Amino acid sequence: MKGNFILLLVYAVLVITAAEWIGFQTISIGSISITLLPLVFAILITMFLAIKVFRVGFMKKIYSKENVGFASKYLIFIMLPLMARYGADVAPQIKDILQVGWVFIIQELGNLGTVLIGLPIAVWIGLRREAIGATLGIGREGELAYISEKYTLESKEGRGILSLYIIGTLFGALFFSIFAPILLDMGLRPEALAMAAGVGSSSMMTGASSTLVARLPEMESTILSYAAASQLLTSFLGTFTMIFLAVPLQQFMYKLLVRGDR
Numbered sequence: 240m241k242g243n244f245i246l247l248l249v250y251a252v253l254v255i256t257a258a259e260w261i262g263f264q265t266i267s268i269g270s271i272s273i274t275l276l277p278l279v280f281a282i283l284i285t286m287f288l289a290i291k292v293f294r295v296g297f298m299k300k301i302y303s304k305e306n307v308g309f310a311s312k313y314l315i316f317i318m319l320p321l322m323a324r325y326g327a328d329v330a331p332q333i334k335d336i337l338q339v340g341w342v343f344i345i346q347e348l349g350n351l352g353t354v355l356i357g358l359p360i361a362v363w364i365g366l367r368r369e370a371i372g373a374t375l376g377i378g379r380e381g382e383l384a385y386i387s388e389k390y391t392l393e394s395k396e397g398r399g400i401l402s403l404y405i406i407g408t409l410f411g412a413l414f415f416s417i418f419a420p421i422l423l424d425m426g427l428r429p430e431a432l433a434m435a436a437g438v439g440s441s442s443m444m445t446g447a448s449s450t451l452v453a454r455l456p457e458m459e460s461t462i463l464s465y466a467a468a469s470q471l472l473t474s475f476l477g478t479f480t481m482i483f484l485a486v487p488l489q490q491f492m493y494k495l496l497v498r499g500d501r
Contacts, residue, residue, distance in 0.1 A: 246297060247306045254284050265449075275412070276442050282408055308393070346434060347473065347480045350376055354489045362496045371493060372399025375485060378407050379439040381478050385486075412446035419447040420454055429455055433462040437469025439477055444470050 258281035266275070287293075294302050353374050361370035372390070376382040383400055390396040419432050429451055436447035448466040452459045 368395035369399035378403030415447040433465035
């Protein structure tokens, strides 16, 4: 086990190095800029090399059951330094942010949309306990921590949240990069879109805010600070919204939609 774990650490460092070497890549389609983060490339590399045909020799040791279990259990800890970065981005604009602070709080109620809209759709297409993990939120760090603590990531609920986490990482930033400028062209204020970018995902926030900054470079500090503040509050207040509102609502709706399932 010890030898396999060392291989996992070396492999992780090599993948991170490769992803950082690729860096941020931007694809421009007309006035829309799609930002691809190093995180996206890291996941693509590890997913590609996890295909059965490549899992031979030392690669089989890297993707051993023990290493996969270790990675799923401690994934949440690598996200903690992000909180410090959010605080550093918020501080310079704290006066302006406090003036519209109530708006940031109200927008947290939008997190319930994944339950109210997503849960019925998930059940309709055939998901059961997986739907609990997949629709509790947008499948980011807070929801990942809650599901892993309550159900473990090896459970059906855990598979649901992990699937959404990976899908959100791969396609969430692309969606936000495309959708933010479209809404800007429809007349929505950049401040509102910057606030909406902070949904609890660093990659989605970066995708949306980077696209907005590219369109409105003169508002760079405002857009980045509003997005970071929204992200910070979502990471903090969103936890309470999830536990005290989303979870009870989800359990109630699940019992109505899927009778007899426990």
